[in-house]
Amino acid sequence: MKSSGVLLASTDHLQMSCRGGTGRNYSLICAPIMGKSVDQMLIEIGKAKAGGADLVEVRLDYLNSFNPRQDLKILIKRSPLPTLFTYRPKWEGGQYEGDETQRLDALRLAMELGADYIDVELQVAHEFLSSISGRKPENFKVIVSSHNYQNTPSVEDISILVARIQATGADIVKIATTALDITDVARVFQITFHSQMTHEMKFQVPIIGLVMSERGLISRLLCPKFGGYLTFGTIEAGIVSAPGQPTLKDLLGIYNFRQLGPDTKVFGIIGNPVGHSKSPILYNKAFKAVGFNGIYVPLLIDDIGKFFDVYSSADFAGFSCTIPHKEDALKRCDEVDPVAKAIGAVNCIIRRPSDGKLIGYNTDYIGAITAIEDGLRGSHTTNNSSxxxxxxxxxxxxxxxxxxxxxxxxxxxxxxxxxxxxxxxxxxxxxxxxxxxxxxxxxxxxxxxxxxxxxxxxxxxxxxxxxxxxxxxxxxxxxxxxxxxxxxxxxxxxxxxxxxxxxxxxxxSGLEMFIGQAYEQYERFTNLPAPKELFREIMAKY
Known part of the structure; x- marks a missing residue:
């Protein structure tokens, strides 16, 4: 789909997300469990419970050996959390290479033994759902999933895919695509958002919509805002069941996942690379401390113009800007503060609520020069002498x-x-x-x-x-x-x-510049005075 089409679609739905809604967070956090043995899985499930997960996805295809009736009984009976069983075949990105009948038999058995959910692939969904017709327990749900490891299709193509999955009789639709650019995520947001609109009955079932890779991270972090049924949070960093999954600890401890809802304003740091930035820690902890309804996310961006064309709604309210986009960002702003214009670079961009125009500022020089002056004076406090x-x-x-x-x-x-x-x-x-x-x-x-x-x-x-x-x-x-x-x-x-x-x-240290320039950005983002002592307390821990 061409960029202009994405712009129209994403702008429409992102603006609508600020209308109505209760502001409550109904999205769940699911922890993938990938132990090589049942005992190891039970340990991981315990960690998931302690880490704040709502349910666990038990990946049966990771087990070194599997005795279906015995192992499923143990996992279901001893899990302190609701269970989702997935037995992912190689042809859909999983580990399983055995007989298909045995694989589907194991998922049916999980249902019979008391699993809360099972995940079955679109390719075999019709056959599977026909086989359990009339036998489903009352509160049991079948997730029918489709994974695209190459790209993210157009909104139209995703809509067709969702309709195909829904037509199988799925209780929950799951689509996972791959982000080649951060703007790909907007198309999945549109699909998950419309699934929540009561007046739009295009999609009748909940949707899990996730975009894989680092460029797709915001699909996982902003899940509660745009109506996704669940997101995945890993027990440990780096041990993921799909590319780009954040940890439980980060979802809950940094990104305030439980506090997010349709009316949450989105802020973020534009850069490439961006994963090293401590800005999400600083701003999100400050937002939570003062009760500000916002989230601050890393935005790995290749083309800043394309990003602003697609994420053009009031929901995306402000941005920090770092290497290598500070000069290009200035060109994309509708108005630029005189100091930033004189410098020729911006590091702070605000979307003006009254007309949606992008206003550029530069707070780098204040933070850095003040830190250097304080260093020369031997103090971290500004000297008032001329x-x-x-x-x-x-x-x-x-x-x-x-x-x-x-x-x-x-x-x-x-x-x-x-x-x-x-x-x-x-x-x-x-x-x-x-x-x-x-x-x-x-x-x-x-x-x-x-x-x-x-x-x-x-x-x-x-x-x-x-x-x-x-x-x-x-x-x-x-x-x-x-x-x-x-x-x-x-x-x-x-x-x-x-x-x-x-x-x-x-x-x-650059930390002094970082804290100094953040004061003004925070105030522009929130229209609140910067909690300076809190900033220093937060950064002292990280």
Missing amino acids: GSPLAGKLFVVVGAGGAGKALAYGAKEKGARVVIANRTLDRAKEIAELIGGQAISIAELENFHPENGMILANTTSIGMQPKVDLTPIPKRALSSYSLVFDAVYTPKMTRLLREAEESGAIIV
Whole structure:
């Protein structure tokens, strides 16, 4: 389906989701259980219960050996949570390669022994459901599923698929597609949302709609907002039954899954990569603490223009913006704050409720420059005296992206003499000409020491997880600097900061910039004063 069609569909349904509804969360959390033995599965089920899951999906295809009647009796009787049994064949992405009759017999037996749900694939659903006609227990539900590991079809094609699944007699429809781009998720949101609309009887049964891969993560996190019957939360990070599943701990502890509903506003961090960001932890914990009905999610975005074209409703209310989209984001905004325009990059975008226009701001320079000034003053509190400790200092900015521009601008405004060091010298020259500074290549940094007591600010991703052994400048070159700042905050102590401290420089972590720039963003997102002490308490734990 072409982008314009997605735009129309997603805008319509995302706007409708703010109308009506009770605001209550009816979506369930299901923990996949993939133990190799029944004993191991029972241990995992106990962990799922302790972790807050509502039900468990017992993946029979993961068992090394399986005695259907004996093992199913034990699993059903001893599970403290409702059970969903799945016996996924290889041809639908599972582990089972045996006889089909035996596989379906095991699922029928699970039903007879008291399972709450079973999951059967669309390809065999008609046959299976015919075989149990008239024998289904009253509260037992059959999920009929379809998995697409290649892409996410058009809304029309998904609708046809859902109708096919519904026609089998399914109690619950499950569709799992694959996101090649984050905009693919909007099409599945449209389907799950319409399944909840009482005046739209197109779909008569609940729908589980999930989009696999990291680009599809928001389908799992925003499930309660857009009417999905359930989402999956894993017991441990990395041990997943499908690509992109979050953990139970993150769903409940970071994303406040139980508090989400149709009226929840969506905020997020736009970037690539974005998985390392601590922004979801900070904002979601703050939202919960003050009772603000919002969720803040990671948004792995390849094309920012395409993203804004599709997610154009008021539900998607505000965004932080990080590498590499800060400059492109400015071009996509309808209006840009004068400071952000002067910098040439935005890191905060607000959708104005009155007309839906995107307004761009830059809070990077405030957070970073304040943190550096506080470091020079030896305090984490702003000094009210006139004049900046940066005045007259030689301020070397590493990197010519959006954050580099912001720091160069901020340092110049404070009276510093600015040098831009970048891999591509022409990019450094562009910023240097804009602010009246000097441009050099990163390679020149090693021997660049015209004076002592300089300030160094790294705004690149060099040294960020997982490449923590990298640094933008050799240790021997750090002795000329009185203060070194690193915008990277994962890890908090980068190689650059460690070597700078060993060389006698004051060091300022990117965490200080992160917290500082977040104050203004939070206030723009919520129209509430930033809980500054709470921010520091939250980040001290992570």
